[in-house]
Amino acid sequence: GAVVSQHPSRVICKSGTSVKIECxxxxxxxxxxxxxxxxxxxxxxxxATSNEGSKATYEQGVEKDKFLINHASLTxxxxxxxxxxxxxxxxxxxxxxxxxxxxxxxxxxxxxGTRLTVL
Amino acid sequence: xxxxxxxxxxLHVQEGDSTNFTxxxxxSNFYALHWYRWETAKSPEALFVMTLNGDEKKKGRISATLxxxxxxxxxxxxxxxxxxxxxxxxxxxxxxxxxxNLIFGKGTKLSVKP
Numbered sequence: 585g586a587v588v589s590q591h592p593s594r595v596i597c598k599s600g601t602s603v604k605i606e607c608x609x610x611x612x613x614x615x616x617x618x619x620x621x622x623x624x625x626x627x628x629x630x631x632a633t634s635n636e637g638s639k640a641t642y643e644q645g646v647e648k649d650k651f652l653i654n655h656a657s658l659t660x661x662x663x664x665x666x667x668x669x670x671x672x673x674x675x676x677x678x679x680x681x682x683x684x685x686x687x688x689x690x691x692x693x694x695x696x697g698t699r700l701t702v703l
Numbered sequence: 704x705x706x707x708x709x710x711x712x713x714l715h716v717q718e719g720d721s722t723n724f725t726x727x728x729x730x731s732n733f734y735a736l737h738w739y740r741w742e743t744a745k746s747p748e749a750l751f752v753m754t755l756n757g758d759e760k761k762k763g764r765i766s767a768t769l770x771x772x773x774x775x776x777x778x779x780x781x782x783x784x785x786x787x788x789x790x791x792x793x794x795x796x797x798x799x800x801x802x803x804n805l806i807f808g809k810g811t812k813l814s815v816k817p
Contacts, residue, residue: 688796
């Protein structure tokens with residue numbers, strides 16, 4: 585298998601503060617990482633795709649200036665929620681395919697997620 | 704937009720019962736169907752990736768079948784145990800995207816009572 589860690593697992597912050605979430609591939613290199621979020625009773629929804637060494641691509645409706653993604657190395661992608669507000673409270677989770685994986689048919693490996701609560 | 708549906712939303716069974724649940728997906732342009740098992744506070748764990756119509760895959764007491772023509776997959780658990788309690792997710796690759804992300808159903812939450 586392959587291991588992806590995510591930190592922190594839970595964060596509570598005040599409205600207006602910024603929060604950084606780290607996603608690390610521990611035993612493989614990840615040129616691509618996906619960031620999803622899940623609101624209560626909803627499915628995991630893709631927010632953005634993080635690519636090592638280039639700009640992230642964001643899904644429609646996701647503000648790139650609010651959700652800053654940095655994929656500076658082959659094992660680390662960070663998601664920073666800037667000026668967080670209560671409506672940003674959600675569950676954020678990352679995933680990565682292994683290198684040279686076949687795009688649609690190979691397994692993706694997930695972190696355990698981060699529960700963000702903005703007061 | 705690709706839509707993946709799962710039913711039921713939740714399921715409560717007694718230890719030893721066998722159970723099954725459903726994932727439905729668009730049957731056109733099919734490539735693959737992924738099943739994950741997700742325990743609370745842990746990473747989703749890959750169970751199966753299914754690609755061929757009529758596929759049946761097995762992992763211990765858990766098995767899955769695939770019908771790509773009608774667009775559904777069943778996940779079966781034989782002789783459920785409390786440790787099977789988890790949310791089971793199915794997902795289809797986003798064929799319209801270029802990066803290979805997955806589109807998920809809302810999951811089926813299974814609770815197994817001892």
